[in-house]
Amino acid sequence: MSIIFSKKCEYGLQAVLFLSAKGLGEVYSAEEISEHLRIPKEFVSKILQQLTATGIVDSKKGKKGGFFLGKKSSQIRLLDIVLAIDGDGIFSNCVLGFPSCSHDTPCPLHNEWGSLIKKTKEMLTKQTIDKFTTRTLKKISTIK
Amino acid sequence: MSIIFSKKCEYGLQAVLFLSAKGLGEVYSAEEISEHLRIPKEFVSKILQQLTATGIVDSKKGKKGGFFLGKKSSQIRLLDIVLAIDGDGIFSNCVLGFPSCSHDTPCPLHNEWGSLIKKTKEMLTKQTIDKFTTRTLKKISTIK
DNA sequence: AACTTATCAGATTTAATTATCTGATTAAAA
């Protein structure tokens, strides 16, 4: 099996897109998010805690508490979420797994892969989560 | 951590590139391949067995046996190796992990991701392993 | 024919990822 983002990262992207689509300031508990997205409650809670540390998400303890966006959705790039959870391995690691792959000692696929991953990074950098509100709401409606 | 190809697939690509660079008909034992590429012997053996089943690689038992290319390197696409080991999940699975992502009910990233993955598939389809002989030999020389 | 060296098949072990549980703390509501 091949994977682009870890499950953690997939869930993180889903959750932040969800919070964004629901509107800034809206507080949702881990349980509500878990139910809407059909992902494990404790797991999504852990992931959102991690995103809270970076400022992408903020949280409120106690009754009526939960998670909400930490900044304007137009200022959260998809890249920020990916970097916060999976790190930059996807952009820097050798696609063939050679530990010593670099510009000077490239692996056979270095250049071909490099230009693809560059385009991917550009997309993730350019796209902020506010761009997806309509699509996210539509998608969520097909889950529940 | 995010991954493009599984370790299995990375090692499979490395091993087939190695066999190709060393020339058609040349037989290398799992041990030799393991030493040259610095990957676990039994693991690379298992992976090459798997590729043998698809015809990409062929094997010879007994003394002086080992693995060798099953067809001309100009007829082995990178895509063939990826599909044989990791399947087509990387091309068909939803990047956000939504089980029900499709053209009709797309996830927020469906289109953006789709065009990137299409380009990736095109590259893996176009590139055959004979194109990498020089680069592979150069790369191998930096390992040992 | 006996010996050696290889693939091959299947089981087992180890490591990493994913998921769950438990208890402490926090804060709103009764």
Add this chain to the structure above:
DNA sequence: TTTTAATCAGATAATTAAATCTGATAAGTT
């Protein structure tokens, strides 16, 4: 002030992926 419902932290369990081991079979070499 007590109850309730939430985050948060850390430990544990389950699952999957990666790596290793064991034994059987095959085929050259002596």
